Amino acid sequence: MCRGFRCALTIAVTLGLGTAIRAADWPQWRGPDGDGVSSETDLPLTWSATENVAWTAGLTGLGVSSPIVFGDRVFVTSQAGTGVRSPGNHPRLVQGGDAAAEGERALGEASDVESGTTFLVEAFSRLDGRRLWVYRLEAEGPLAPVHDKHNLASPSPVTDGRLVYAWFGTGQLVALDMEGRLAWQRHLGEEIGPFEIQWGHGSSPMLHGDLLILLCHHTPTSYILGVDKTTGETRWKSDQRAGSTSYSTPLVIEPASGPELIVNSSVGLEAFDPRTGESIWYLRETNRFPIPTPFYRDGTLYASRGYRSGPYMAIRPGGRGDISETHVVWRVDTGAPYISSLVSYQGLIYMANDVGVITAIDASSGERIWQQRLDGVYSASPVAADGKVYFVSENGETLVIRAGRTPELLARNDVGARTVASPAIAGGQIFLRADDRLFCIGVPAR
Secondary structure, three states: OOOOOHHHHHHHHHOOOOOOOOOOOOOOOOOOOOOOOOOOOOOOOOOOOOOOEEEEOOOOEEOOOEEEEEOOOOEEEEEEEEEOEEOOOOOOOOOOOOOOOOOOOOOOOOOOHHHOOOEEEEEEEEOOOEEEEEEEEOOOOOOOOOOOOOOOOOOEEEEOEEEEEOOOOOOOEEEEEOOOOEEEEEHHHHOOOOOOOOOOOOOOOOEEEEEEEEEEEOOOOEEEEEEEEEOOOOOEHHHHHOOOOOOOEEEEEOOOOEEEEEEEOOOOEEEOOOOOOEEEEEEEOOOOOOOOOOOEEEEEEEEEOOOOOOOEEOOOOOOEEOOOOOOOOEOOOOOOOOOOOOOOEEOOEEEOOOOOEEEEEOOOOOOEEEEEEEEOOOOOEEHHHOEEEEEEEEOOEEEEEEOOOOOEEEEEEEEEOOOOOEEEEOOEEEEEEEEOOEEEEOOOOO
């Protein structure tokens, strides 16, 4: 059950009625609206490991979670110490070639099993990269085995400006205030069921109103949980089909028909009422490894299913029950990336497949507008702003594409470090997380 309950109430009173998320903030994975798009302008075009870099900061641990930014602070999670590698061969995005030579490598070196495991939440000054605080959480219980490209610190944190919420692949969850003090914590792996899923947990927490929503689609037990973001107390629990799995992060959209919590899972796409966890509509189709997160733009929900060149589609929200014949606006049966989510910007949808083929799609029809091979291995999801689309490859290179119906590569920028995490945009700067460090790209903040 939750701990630190009295502390949570004290913090809630101290912080008052709330903190508004500003346009310059990037408070969760994929940004303010969960779609990878920022309204920022005058963003950097070119950089390297040393040029046009406001600062770099070393991380205490390793990981592939994305940074988030709120006000003058940047938050990131990582793992120190040992991990457990899943047995057998580990699939790679690069097929039929030398994956390492093309930039696809494992996450660092595993520590000795006797050294223990610690999860970390770190806060840095956006002004100069100075570390402000580190919160350490000792791993409890058995460690789930993971793919060697990540660890148990893969979920990205989320914040409402009052508390920062960090979730780890054991099921441990902490809520910290902006100074790194514990408000409450829970261990869902012990309370409800072990976090056992092939290759390791990946879903990030998300906020909606006064709820923190957690997608726990694992092999032993599959459910969605809505908890009070101030106290950690469970508000609702929605049990799902036994054996259904997901690595995706949920998304809440707000159509005129009412809010919908969208989930991409191994059994299909489904919308739930985020206030109660009750099912609203569904689209059934099997997918072995559902990783990408849907997004919502201009009244339409867009989703890619992931796995090997899977389908992607546009859906009109507001349906009830089976919507496969009633609310699918268009569908393309193949071509979407295995891991990365899509981004829609200025009427076009952009994607990078696993080995560097960049595609632009008409958002209204699903028609392919252009396609170009630019090489690289892509796990990070693209972001868009300032008339540009940014694609970050695993070898540390960012491709900057001019948004539009004609392909134009503006820059290739290499920081010389493995980058699997998706970037963040805030305050005219771009934040890139490598395995063991954080880069702030652009003019120093003032």
